[in-house]
Amino acid sequence: MTDFMEISPGRHHRKRLYLSCMLWFFGRAVQAAARVDDGVKSEFAAMPDNFTFCLGAFPSGPYMVVGKDSLGRVRHLGSSIADRTIHLHMMFKNPALLFRVFSFQESTPVANARNRLYVHGDVPQACAVVRIMDMVQVFLLPKFLAKRAVKRYPAWPLKRRTLVRAQVYVRAFAGL
Amino acid sequence: MTALNHFLCRTKTAFGTHALDHLPFDLSGMNARKPFVITDQAARDAGVHMVLARACRDTYLAPGLATLTDAGDFETLYHLFVDKGYDSIIALGTGQVVQTAKALNLALCLGPERLRSPADPGQIKGPLLPLVYIPTHPESGQDTAGETSFSGHCFVSAHLMPDIAVITADTMLGTPLAAVLDSGLSSLAACCEVFAFSGNPFARSYAYAGVCLVMDTLLPLAQQSDHGDLLCQKAGKHRRLPLAKLTHAAAVSGYIQSNFPNLKTRQAGAHITALHPAPSATLSSGLCMALALVHLLENSKDTCPWLGKLLLPLTDAAHYAGVPGPGQPDAAVRVIRELLQALYETLPQGMPETFDEAGLTPRQISEISNLLTYAHP
16 A cells, blocks of 8 residues: 655745845845945946846745846845846755855855856846855955855955955945 | 767756755756655655655645555556646656656556557657656666566656656665665676767767766775675765765666667676576676676677777776777776676675676577677677
8 A cells, every 4th residue: 555645845944034134135235335346336337227136046035136227326126026127037946055055055156067056137147246246245254254155265455355345344234 | 971870868867965956946847846756665764755855845846755565556656646636756766666657657648548458568659747766776777768667568768768867865775785786787887888889979978977987986885885784774974975876877877778778788688697597696687797798898809999998987097098009908808807806805795707607508608699799880
């Protein structure tokens, strides 16, 4: 006689909470870095106006949505992708895989090499978003963690490593 | 003029760390949200289904888990699948589990009467339901091949190959050494034969990977085993990855066997197994295939075009580069003989290294020699 049971996969609430917080703060840091750092500014300058991208996990998030408006200002638009035109989706195939990246067990390039994320949108803009993510991670993380998160730790001038980094932190916390 | 080559492998193979985490996305790509998981008692007892459940967390997948307990379960499985509205099949296990999953897929798509009285079992047209294969043991390659047997009828079609094979160390169970050897040697024989004799570049690249995987793992696994006594429980951490690699090699040999159904070593292995008065763990199908492989390569040294190149996957680039071209075919055969000798030394009960030692008569050896010749290399 066959033994049968239905599996209820459930949800991992603590991981989702952690990811939501990380993505929320990361989104604000992207907004802050776009105002104070020349490297991030130039990457956004190359993107078209009214361009919106999201980073998240398949199938139900959490998400981080960032957009550039018609005046060229970059804004963190929250965590909802509903009722919004998203031009570039960067999605990890499972929340567990997004967690590996945001808990610094795996860098974004390694995750990409292991086929863990997919992109729906233009590839050049996806590459630009990855470069922005790398810069913001270097701003936010201490060196020993940032080395695990990016492919190659950059040799930035002192002003960028200290003053700009402090500005990014303050603006990210204040939401400016 | 370039020859026309075909190689069909419709299975997407995911191997390695967190490979199972990709499964919900891959299934959704096939429009499958409610998979029906078939497993066996050993996998259920070891809790392998929990690994799958963890991979489905935070996704829309709602799997149902059916554990096979005896051979008469097929009708129950069919009715469970239909009544509860499942849309895809996951075979979480090896051997009987996969054969049942393939037969169930046929019954669901073509009707159960097709299995009862197959008018033309060889012709299965059209795609079947998505089938995912998650092995728990190394096997002989039949699981990923496009064939299955049900009620004494054999069904052959590329549509029977799994759509996705997820091979990960997390789902590996402890396996008796005899089964490990059987799997490793049969994979090695199939891959070596195709690499040495086929001019198909696609098949040869698969075969190359298969040979490398077996050579990396088979001997260390045999040396680690505690007198061949690896019972069916969760394998130790140090054994899981080599077991997964060997299972990967078996999957690759399955793809190869689907494209080359008339492999000489496979035919000879089946012939020897049928001839031998008492086939036992010491003379498994895989071992017969390995003995046949050595014989085949020895017979074809002068005619086999890529035998020398076989030395590269059998050893490594440094060793291959150190052997002069004319000596490479002999060196390749010697490496296979040395592997069999090393395996012989690790086994407490020993194993035959030649047809004579396997107990075959000179007449039987002559029959097998006739079988092991390539007319057109």
